[in-house]
Amino acid sequence: MYFVYRSHYEGPLSKVVRRLPDATVLDWFRRGWRCDDPESWVESELGTDVYGLDSIFEAVEEEGLRKPRTVGELRNQLHEHLYVEGDEDCIRLDEHSLRVRTDDDEVALAYFFFDDETVRAAPDRLAYLLQEWPLPEDVGPAATFTPQVPVTEIGPAGTADATTYAVFLTFYDGDSLAQWRPAAFPGVDLAGLPAHLRALTPGPEWLPELQVLRALVAPEDDAIAPALERCNRWPGFNLNWEPWSDMPDAHADAHRGAMDQLAMAKYDGLRRPETSLLRVGEHLAQLAMHCSDSFGYQQWFLFDSVWAATHPDLAQSLLRYAEHWDPLSREHAS
Known part of the structure; x- marks a missing residue:
């Protein structure tokens, strides 16, 4: 047991x-x-x-x-x-x-x-609960993957034969389980995510974490790792204040403002970015971000359908973990 x-x-x-x-x-x-x-x-x-x-x-x-x-x-x-x-x-x-x-x-x-x-x-419900750091990064031949829980699609779609999923296990108040429904970027693989984020205009369905991630993608970034490294140092993720400010829609302006804020970063609440864990592979990015000595880490996972099709039980259970506190529940969070 x-x-x-x-x-x-x-x-x-x-x-x-x-x-x-x-x-x-x-x-x-x-x-x-x-x-x-x-x-x-x-x-x-x-x-x-x-x-x-x-x-x-x-x-x-x-x-x-x-x-x-x-x-x-x-x-x-x-x-x-x-x-x-x-x-x-x-x-x-x-x-x-x-x-x-x-x-x-x-x-x-x-x-x-x-x-x-x-x-x-029920491995499609429990695999992530039993998983330790880090998640496996290997991928197999191309195959399809369909989520079994609701996700929020972020459009417009890209042109790749893949979908990238974003899971943010984050919180800013005491109701801290299953806060954010996973996001999905259809037509985008993980390698194409930086360029795709630069081209998108944030809408009301965008989570705060997505807004920060987009703003911290540099114009020259052709991989997501540098933006995640910047996110790890973003001063808003210390659980004491909201993680984003009013960012302009234009990416160049949002990035410039975000980098100015990053340059002035101060870490309150005993936050220690140097103790965070970050691994970025070709199809999976995983960040355990240290936010507080008291409340520990929050987790970000970005993975595309190539990785998910190789690890379908792990992917399904991770999406479900973000969507409902009870992995065996037959209901879905609103």
Whole structure:
């Protein structure tokens, strides 16, 4: 079984992944049911302090809870005694998984238990959750890729036989999970993205990160890596103020103004760009941007359909990760 903690306090990908010896979620809870020190037991089992999870084990002693024999009994006990910030729908338990959403009054958090059967059956939903840094960069022969979740198309389309997707796992307030729907640039591969961004005029559907990325593409850039290196040093990504200013539509003017701001950059909130991680391949760019000593990293992924077709499960699960807090949900975020 696997445990995944989606937390902005945890490492370059803002998550912890742990392999557990138990066959089922019920087995894990039964094994820890009468542990002597719930807080220490949870942390030793899962490798970190998972917000609120020890509350169910604290209630065992305080309320004299009987060890659950079935998933149904465990579900009732979790709904009654597991501390979460949210309603009943924030605790989702079935025979093969537990998915929980909460927050610590600063940011939203989520944690998951998946048995091996679920992991085998749903790689297009779970592959990214189990992935560590960096994502693989290899590509295979040309093939098609169709997203299984909604994306925001940014037009007009280019002329290449490819689509580039932009996933920004970023936030600027406490509602910090599934903030931005992935963007798609039809007719554009990753190599062609800098020129395509220069030619586009930003519209209301553009995320702040896209506006900054476009402005920091230099007129001479023929690859996306230099612009991403500039984005890593952009002073607005410190979680304390909005990441963009009113930028002109004309690219030359936007770039000139953005470079002036970059030259005056000051990093507040203990932001350390030198600790960020950036890798750029022919079809995949990945940036774990250090934004705060307290809230860690935020992640940007740019990949085209050539990479996505080589790694369809990883690509689909990454798009879904940006689109909804619960990877097994059949609903879509609005």
